[in-house]
Amino acid sequence: MDKHDHYYHRDDLGRFGEIGNNVGPLAEKFFAWYGAVFTDGALSAREKSLIALAVAHAVQCPYCIDSYTRDALEKGSDLDQMTEAVHVAAAIRGGASLVHGVQMRNTTDKIGM
Amino acid sequence: MPRHLPTLQERRSPLASASTQLDRLHALALPRELDACLAEAGHHPLRAEGVKVLQLNLGKRCNQTCRHCHVDAGPDRTEVMAHEVVVRCLELLDRSAIATVDITGGAPELHPEFRWIVEQVHRRGRHVMDRCNLTILETRPYRDLPQFFADHDVEVVCSLPHYRGPSTDAQRGDGVFASSLRALRRLNEVGYGQGDPKRRLVLVSNPVGAFLPASQRSLEVEWKRELRRLHGIEFDALFCITNMPISRYLEWLESKGNLASYMDRLVTAFNPAAVEGVMCRTTLSVGWDGTLYDCDFNQMLELPITTHRRTIHDVDLDALAGRAIAVDRHCFGCTAGAGSSCGGATA
Numbered sequence: 001m002d003k004h005d006h007y008y009h010r011d012d013l014g015r016f017g018e019i020g021n022n023v024g025p026l027a028e029k030f031f032a033w034y035g036a037v038f039t040d041g042a043l044s045a046r047e048k049s050l051i052a053l054a055v056a057h058a059v060q061c062p063y064c065i066d067s068y069t070r071d072a073l074e075k076g077s078d079l080d081q082m083t084e085a086v087h088v089a090a091a092i093r094g095g096a097s098l099v100h101g102v103q104m105r106n107t108t109d110k111i112g113m
Numbered sequence: 114m115p116r117h118l119p120t121l122q123e124r125r126s127p128l129a130s131a132s133t134q135l136d137r138l139h140a141l142a143l144p145r146e147l148d149a150c151l152a153e154a155g156h157h158p159l160r161a162e163g164v165k166v167l168q169l170n171l172g173k174r175c176n177q178t179c180r181h182c183h184v185d186a187g188p189d190r191t192e193v194m195a196h197e198v199v200v201r202c203l204e205l206l207d208r209s210a211i212a213t214v215d216i217t218g219g220a221p222e223l224h225p226e227f228r229w230i231v232e233q234v235h236r237r238g239r240h241v242m243d244r245c246n247l248t249i250l251e252t253r254p255y256r257d258l259p260q261f262f263a264d265h266d267v268e269v270v271c272s273l274p275h276y277r278g279p280s281t282d283a284q285r286g287d288g289v290f291a292s293s294l295r296a297l298r299r300l301n302e303v304g305y306g307q308g309d310p311k312r313r314l315v316l317v318s319n320p321v322g323a324f325l326p327a328s329q330r331s332l333e334v335e336w337k338r339e340l341r342r343l344h345g346i347e348f349d350a351l352f353c354i355t356n357m358p359i360s361r362y363l364e365w366l367e368s369k370g371n372l373a374s375y376m377d378r379l380v381t382a383f384n385p386a387a388v389e390g391v392m393c394r395t396t397l398s399v400g401w402d403g404t405l406y407d408c409d410f411n412q413m414l415e416l417p418i419t420t421h422r423r424t425i426h427d428v429d430l431d432a433l434a435g436r437a438i439a440v441d442r443h444c445f446g447c448t449a450g451a452g453s454s455c456g457g458a459t460a
Contacts, residue, residue, distance in 0.1 A: 075326035
């Protein structure tokens with residue numbers, strides 16, 4: 001199968017920098033900010049990496065999942081901790097759906113008998 | 114009881130041969146060569162800066178067979194440093210100002226003269242480091258070693274991949290984590306890990322997989338907090354060390370199809386700032402048979418020092434001071450990211 005038959009290609013992750021083509025100054029600002037976000041601060045770099053891993057699952061980005069799985073391991077997290085982070089993402093996603101059930105109930109109350 | 118994996122030698126694996134290991138590394142297409150990287154760092158050829166640490170590898174026998182071991186150590190190994198080699202090492206101390214003796218193996222405590230060696234080095238006023246796998250302290254003949262270490266001001270440098278159990282047992286064998294915690298508590302009980310420079314307890318973490326180690330500056334605070342919270346254990350410092358793509362770790366990389374990508378990762382993460390502090394520049398490593406090397410990794414790859422005199426029997430300290438270091442592709446392991454040495458990160 002031709003690789004272009006897929007929407008996602010593993011090699012494209014290495015081409016992330018190309019988003020700066022045509023808009024170099026904007027990309028420079030983005031990558032500088034991106035790098036600064038993940039340094040040790042009030043949260044450790046390891047904790048930030050776990051947050052990134054959870055968000056990667058919430059936004060279902062395969063590039064981010066690959067990157068932050070490796071990054072979380074390199075920052076010293078283990079599989080138990082990473083799996084818990086993914087469950088946090090899943091809980092928020094699930095909870096976000098369920099809490100809208102209140103809206104459903106409000107609407108039912110209004111138009112139902 | 115920790116389970117034991119057979120060593121490469123016991124399985125008669127081709128990778129038991131140092132030349133086969135080097136051939137496998139040389140067969141890879143790398144994005145850059147080490148010489149070019151060292152030149153960029155202003156360190157080509159890489160040269161020693163005297164000898165500050167004498168590292169003695171007392172032999173390859175060990176009570177564990179960790180999956181990443183660069184020595185291919187294990188219970189079946191019989192190589193052991195002879196008494197006459199030990200005596201030559203002590204004589205070298207007597208005619209030099211080498212400040213530190215770093216004792217490693219295998220499990221160095223299994224050497225029949227281990228205690229005598231420590232006593233002799235301590236008597237000469239030199240600092241002793243023992244690279245300890247912790248579980249050896251839980252075996253009957255060695256249970257009193259924590260007090261022996263304390264009595265001789267030995268810095269104990271212990272392997273522990275993670276402050277949680279699953280990763281540690283995956284790398285070092287079933288039951289190793291629980292046994293390691295018991296040993297750490299006993300080291301704490303005799304005063305280790307409380308900030309006393311004469312009772313210094315260092316933990317060494319290697320990645321459990323095909324990735325680079327974490328930042329030890331960032332992790333040390335967390336490890337201290339979590340080991341205290343989860344297990345009531347104190348320690349003084351954390352070293353994060355990169356796994357070398359040799360011996361059993363090389364076999365594991367190949368078996369998982371990770372060798373090319375791991376080497377690519379090491380090369381692309383080459384850090385010029387990490388070169389200055391690599392251990393080979395200040396270390397003289399003595400093999401069990403008295404052969405001299407720039408580091409323990411070169412020792413396992415049978416790459417001796419480049420000077421004319423290459424054994425402890427005819428060592429020439431003056432010639433060693435500015436010697437060119439023997440380097441090969443495995444050296445990318447010490448120059449990647451924050452760098453890696455026996456003392457942890459170098460940059």
